Amino acid sequence: MKAVILAAGKGERLSQGEDKSKPKPLIPLLGLSLIERAILSVKKGGIYDFVIVVGYRSEEVVKYVEEKQKRLGVNLDFVDNEEWKKGNGVSVLKAREKLKDENFVLLMCDHVFDLSILKELLEYAKNRGDKCVLCVDKPENVFDLEDATKILLERNKPKAIGKGIKNYNAVDCGLFYCTPAIFNALVEEIGKGKYELSDAVQCLIDSDNLEVFDVHGRFWCDIDTQESLKYAKNKMLKSLEKPTDGIISRYINRKFSTKIFTPLILKIYKEVTPNQVSLLSFGVAVISALLFLLCHPVIGGFLIQLSSILDGCDGEIARLKNMSTGIGGFIDAILDRYADAIILLGMFYYLMVTKIFDPLAVIFISSLAIIGSLMVSYTAARAIADLNYRHRGNRDFRLFILFIGGVLSYIHPVSVFFSMVIIALMTNITVMWRTVISWKMFRE
């Protein structure tokens, strides 16, 4: 199946802001231009062939997207709609020649949406015969209701569509599953001088050729203004908080990473990859260990916490840029484990060098802390591999304890020793606990 992306409009209101110089499809949102984001979102839904209808400053848009094509990993076909000023219905019709009577997905490059919406739409649209399916949402979920295309539903059947209709109970999310029926409707309406897509959709409604799919309040946003861009940004950053986040992640790390570090990193270097951020977090952990080694445990402690926060950013950037991959998760995990071990090794040396504790006790506690930290993660990985079971991680909490241990050494170095004792106990007990509950759950 192919996807048609409309990227022909000027987007005047949006371009009035800081990104005046850019055509709308090229405006960046959290590390991806709108057109890249649209392509990657659809790609995650399993579609690799695209027809992109360009119009306003088309050469610039085509050049930009073609440069990214290899990285995007999709097949692109461009259609230049010189009549883009007339209305978006014309743009859709221009794509007809590229589609050979196939069904296709239709979306606007200025709409961002949760990845699950497309997947469920495709699932829903199977076996609907020749009918087109339009994604709809409740009016109260829309950021800019005034500008939205409204729909009137009666018993879940669409009755009317249009920006100006007074009586409505849903809005159009800008994501369609189309059959070739749409082209007949477009030809008919354009013949009447009605150039908007919604005119053709009204025609589909009249001939009972349209169904709707309720997105149930999942995130989507039509980005038409600076305000909606900002709204989408905040919503997307907010969505990075995971229900599986540990307590320190939820109340501390995610606040810093989603509100400060991730947007900052993307602002400084838009092309950043998640792996680069993983390396940054690892580098900070190594510096922290060196600071412990050189007997600067307070700064070392702060850097542990910084590394812990940055460790959230790689995954956030991966999700924001639709770049989450198995290999990325794998490399991040390996780096995290080395970071854990190296931090503990730095603290170990610090305790040996301060000479206020019995060296054999320090060796014992530090080794147990290193072993336990790695074993907690090992148990989690094996539980997935052997039992297909996911344990909740607690790296955020472990690093937080070490951070506190480091910082409190300002008062007395014993705090470092105590934080290691806590880690040594906590981690190894966690492993035992996981082994016991796994046994109870999975023995045959």
Added chain:
Amino acid sequence: MKAVILAAGKGERLSQGEDKSKPKPLIPLLGLSLIERAILSVKKGGIYDFVIVVGYRSEEVVKYVEEKQKRLGVNLDFVDNEEWKKGNGVSVLKAREKLKDENFVLLMCDHVFDLSILKELLEYAKNRGDKCVLCVDKPENVFDLEDATKILLERNKPKAIGKGIKNYNAVDCGLFYCTPAIFNALVEEIGKGKYELSDAVQCLIDSDNLEVFDVHGRFWCDIDTQESLKYAKNKMLKSLEKPTDGIISRYINRKFSTKIFTPLILKIYKEVTPNQVSLLSFGVAVISALLFLLCHPVIGGFLIQLSSILDGCDGEIARLKNMSTGIGGFIDAILDRYADAIILLGMFYYLMVTKIFDPLAVIFISSLAIIGSLMVSYTAARAIADLNYRHRGNRDFRLFILFIGGVLSYIHPVSVFFSMVIIALMTNITVMWRTVISWKMFRE
């Protein structure tokens, strides 16, 4: 689907040996009685309902199997064939009432076979209509050809079957996929006073109701004599060698484990579970670490190698007893990692106590060895979880180096230090190497 197991015969020749006291189905073979092994083999093929035809000393057999039923995790139905002396065809016919015209699998309790045979038979037998399917093998693969039931095939179609036929090119493996057609054949032949199953099978051949499935030389054995029991035992132990075994496993550990330790453990305590053997291996590792701590590195070294060999036995026993489970693998893995870490910790203390090396260097090398050892296993587990890719393990090799390090300390303790250096380098380089090749293989 149900499976019918014939366990009615006396098995006179086999009982002449040491197990004189036992009915044939109860004779042990590597930790499982023949009847348990037959049930568990079929269970691994996805069949959980059994009809077991008993005859000779039936009460004893029924009582024995019923006691094991919960652990076997299958549904059992017994049929008592008082006429068991007549021939095994009668036993099959007795099972008819329990089968309600279903297709079923038929096997003899005294036949052991590779688990893949049943799975492939079931796959092959699909869509064969009303035809029964008999597993056959080439005559040269049979241990006791004289006693085997021979078959003559012409262009892969069976033409004749019988113990006494002169002209043959295949033998019956004792594993059938049966449709109710077998019962009609049995009734007919038994009416003529022909009581053997092979008489009914000849009848199926005559009416073109039999196909054959070639097991292609995979292991199976009819256990009729002490010699065949011994042959099966050796074959099964030999099959425990894995193609993925590392070099030390292949040339040293497996030789000891399959030839000495696994048979010995099963001889001493037939009911042993794989987890108990995992714990034993772990216990030996802990003692080895204590011996290093107490400055007995030579004995410590030998115990490392013993623990390494025993670490193979848990999996061997699991496979021999059809008890391999995800949770068993999980617990074994956790114990192995703690064993690795504890052994290295013991050596770490030994090096600190001997005071012939700079303590900071010892800490560095020992920590790197511990971290690297755990990380090698962590990378392997994550590669399965994230990338569905299996790395070849090298625990056998790591423990062997530590064993050599321990033993050579008889000459000078520096050998322990050197073995730790090798482990520290080898493991961490392996992790780096795995990360790099994973990146090359899986980046998108």
